[in-house]
Amino acid sequence: MNLEEELGRLLNDDRLDVRARPDATEVVVTGARRVRRRRTAVVGAVTAVALVASGWGVTALGGSLSLPSVDPAVLPTTTITTMTSTGGVTAAPPPHTVVETVTVSVTKEQARPNVGYGAVKFGMTEQEVTATGLVTRAPGGECAAFTWTSDPGIANAVLVGRGRGVVRIELPATGTTSKGIGVGSTLERVKAEYPTGQQAYGGGSYDVVMPGDVAWKYVFALDAERVVGIRMQRLGADCAQQGEQR
Template identity: 30%
Template structure:
């Protein structure tokens, strides 16, 4: 038997025959329809994806007005143009649109603080110098008004400018104290002092007193030392400055000080017997 007879015998064998499934034609038609629906869904999903991408791109870049003009679908169809879009078979559920917003740049600001040192006010310890008297009473070099050194009590009373101290202080070595008429001094002070042998030896106790050199009640000790740099004689009183009177060698200025300021100007005899 040759090869041809063997092949014919093989193909004629019933074991090679494939039984046909009942309603096989309906199964084939249904399967074809399912395939077409899947392809249509994939095409529709791809079209929607394309539209969404265009919308996102238009939102992101369309503000600047640089996007090229697009031809509406109706215009494309009316012009006879056919557009074929091929998209991968993706399910709409697998499409994820992610919008990333860049964080604003971090800006580091350095604040510079300028500290202004508080102002410092320096208060001087030097007392304020008093103004000189408006109408000064000249003390020296030999007299003060109607009073002159060496005059007697009777002569001074007759001038009408003195009065006894009330109450009278105790006499010092027989010397008697008087006040200015209308200018009462402290009870312990005798602005005018008379010696029984030398007459009027001290004239003081006036707030309007001023020497010819410009020293008055209220002048500073520094001014006193500048005007009268030398004392007439050593003096034990720490708050008194005794200086010779310019133009009268028989008299001295006794300048009483308190807190480095003149409080009383006195014109006195350089040689007297009431006190040292």
């Protein structure tokens, strides 16, 4: 018997037949489905872990998976405290900065009173009075004295006290007050214009303390109830030795 005949006999031998199970197809399909489900479960679990780590909600395998909400106004923080020591001694924190407050008091210079006769005002210095060109320097005593250039017959017409400036102004013969009172006016008219005044020195003058921030008064010198001279005088002036300074 040759080789071909031997092979043919073996192939036709019924003992070598492999018979398939009746449910072979179903078993194979079931096994394939089982493998597929296992792979799907593994992939879903990995995906869920990745999404949880990134803060997203996921839906997997018949259920809902979501992350807890985070209040945007309260974020978790981690504080790391370090301490440096040298030779077993802990370094001390830097000292506080000392801030020194210096208070400076600024005194505002008082405004000069705008009270006087013409360009000559109370409080002016000797130089300022001279600069007006209305007066001439005269011999003085405790206070610097000036006469009117236009009426030099009135002695001590303008007096300048030490540290106080002009303290007295006697009007020239042609001068008048703001209410028109001048040399020759009657006492009756003076009282009508300045009713708050008082007669002084036995009726030799009529004094009127003027209102306002400047402490001064009018002194109307009288003779037979007529005005013979008018002075503007600061109260408490220190030039009493230079003419009448009441």
